[in-house]
Amino acid sequence: MQTQVHPLEPYFRQAIRNSYENRLGFFDPEVTAYVARVLCEFTVPGNLFKLRDAAGRPIEDLDEMIDASDPVHGSASSFDAERQARKHIGNYALFIAGMYPEAVDAGRCARHLHLGDLIQAGKESFYIVSQFNLFEYEEEAPLFSRLFECFERCALGLTLARDEMSEHLPPMPHSPRK
DSSP states (O other): OOOOOOTTHHHHHHHIIIIIIITTTOOOHHHHHHHHHHHHTTSSSSSSTOOBBBTOBBBOHHHHHHHHTTTTTTSOSSSSHHHHHHHHHHHHHHHHHHHOHHHHHTTTSSTTHHHHHHHHHHHHHHHHHHHHHHHGGTHHHHHHHHHHTTTTHHHHHHHHHHHHHHSOOOOOOOOOOO
């Protein structure tokens, strides 16, 4: 059975490929495709903060996301739930670090979050996901190992792709100031 491709995926994949290969000399088609799918995932409203607290509210704080991913001391119901939460945290961190790095240290993204902390959390999360390397996760584990190893490079490439994509957008109309 063939999965449906998000309508923006070819565009994002080309932008990421241009950035990774042409600007950074980084050739990994599987990582490129994965990052393009992450961009597609976060075009859906609600997906950026899809982790939920015990009351069902979206978790917007990175530390709370990490706490919730813990199956022993947090709210993750199983190790599989931990893997899913850590995968999301890695994706979230890569997306924010690559698409909105200036918002992190400016305090517009989350309280008291620094880019270095975000990158560390993303790398750690991808590393944890890579350690789920048995059974149904065996084939996917090496991808997350590479994402862990090249996290900063992927985030930089994402920023470069963002800048290139924004050059092709029409200017935003300015709202009148009050």
